Amino acid sequence: MPSPGQAELDAAGITDPALRAAYASCRELNARHGRTYFLATRLLPRARRPAVHALYGFARYADEIVDDLGDQRPPAEKAARLDDLSAELERALAGGPSDRAVLTALADTARRYDIDGRHFTAFMASMRMDTHVTGYATFDDLGVYVHGSAAVIGLQMLPILGTSVPRAEAEGPAAALGVAFQITNFLRDIGEDLDRGRLYLPAEELAAFGVDRDLLTWCRHTRRPDRRVRRALAHLVAHTRAVYRRAAPGVAMLEPVSRACIACAFRLYRGILDEIEAADYHVLHRRVSVPARTRAAVALPGMLRAVVARARS
Template sequence: MRAVEAELDAAGIGGADLRAAYARCRALHARHGRTYYLATRVLPPDRRPAVHALYGFARWVDDVVDGTAACRVRDPAAVVDAVAAELRAALAGAPARRPVVRAVADTAARHAIDPEYFTAFMASMRMDLTVTGYPSYADLRRYMYGSAAVIGLQVLPVLGSTAPRDHAAPYAAALGEAFQLTNFLRDVAEDLDRGRVYLPADVLAAYGADRALLRHCRTTRRQDRRVRAALAELVGLNRGVYRSAEPGIAMLAPVARPCVATAFRLYSGILDEIQKADYDVWTRRHAVPTARRVRVALPALGRALAARTAASLPTGRAGA
């Protein structure tokens, strides 16, 4: 609890209700976003609450849409519409009832985050209530703009950049897409259970695979060579998105680079685990082993501390 309070103090967040709202988002992030949450521990304390608010809000809405046990509601569409209306009003300065909305609206105001990014996010969440598949990668990317690219764009002002924001923005958006594509590949079985397929149908069809074959693999918990070939192509595509996003890390503020570099390595490491398992996504949910997480995170923490020390030195002393 003291760590939470210290972060909120460092960020200058006051008021019991607002602090409780940020703490709620932090708890959601810690519970559901283990890989990225670990990476945020490398950030300076004053920047962590805003990242937790952005992730916590997105995670909470996603849970409502997915009908998870923690957020099961009778009418998800009605809740999404109500949250969207409450968020619009809160971004315009009105008080918010829901803690996650209160925290994310405060973060948006503090960091001048474009409200359009939240509009796009809510639009993609509505799609998940009715859309169950995507004919092509282009169709999937239209969904991912709101569900993933805008998350990168929201986080960018919080992290800060040395390059002009409009120059760094495409790389931040690409990294959001890269992370989500990794989630789609890791969670094929889980998504099927929810009635959704986030693998482009045209890529599956190129190898003689389709939704029915995916369902067969899920039911039997056995791989099929046609599905394996499609997954291999999509892993390669995902790695290409990571490569296109990577130059943006150097454009971030020095104190933020170790955090994003850590997330980059850990998330792309999930692809390594999928490949090691010969693309078996039916019998396990792939994650980077704890030992590897520690090996990645500890050096990043050292780089982050060095960057913070350099940033605190008077001009001209950092390289002394």
């Protein structure tokens, strides 16, 4: 009996051994690092899962070049490594060979689903920003970064998920959902990002509550709550919930067989905001997560809806 990963590759019609190995590598990255995302992916039809693993695997691979805390290389060297990855990505998307499994799988996915190469270019531009940009003054400034790091991920996913409306109509909500996920990550990972020397939350929004980088760093190191930080994070959580509301109509715009997957990811990622609130915004010294029992409570009904949708299709 084939393993779940092998069954997915069989369903997708991926038979070449080298290509199967490349996709398997991406799946392993998704399973190891993207627990919420991987769980949601299990609600997709098997044939579509390898493509999602390829997108995640590539994004994770590029992100680790920038954010590996054990890698003390200077920013210029990390930028050079990203440039090498970009050049190899361009060759792979053009049909050339690659020694990197994530690029082999990504290029195959891009060809199978006709994903616009500009989305990958924008993603790599944002990854380069992480090598030299350490903060953002306003949400407009941050928007340049999150377009490439998050909005385009939603746009890459659309051809794989399929839409029940013209794709252009679904692109706005898809991009908004990517942004909502990303800002949720910024709020959850604020302490870890400070350790890397970066602060993604806009300085202008924080300053309105008397908060700056020094205060956040002090709170992380002392593990002491601060009323000003609490109010600032409450404001940013409310802002992020508004982004989720803009993204919500997009779920119904997807093909029925894909809706359960994205609805699950939507609820679980938005649930991280609930956990931040439940911790009274005292999250600088620890990383909150959605409890396993909550993930199961969301995923199991989603699995039933996914099965029914597949049967109907």
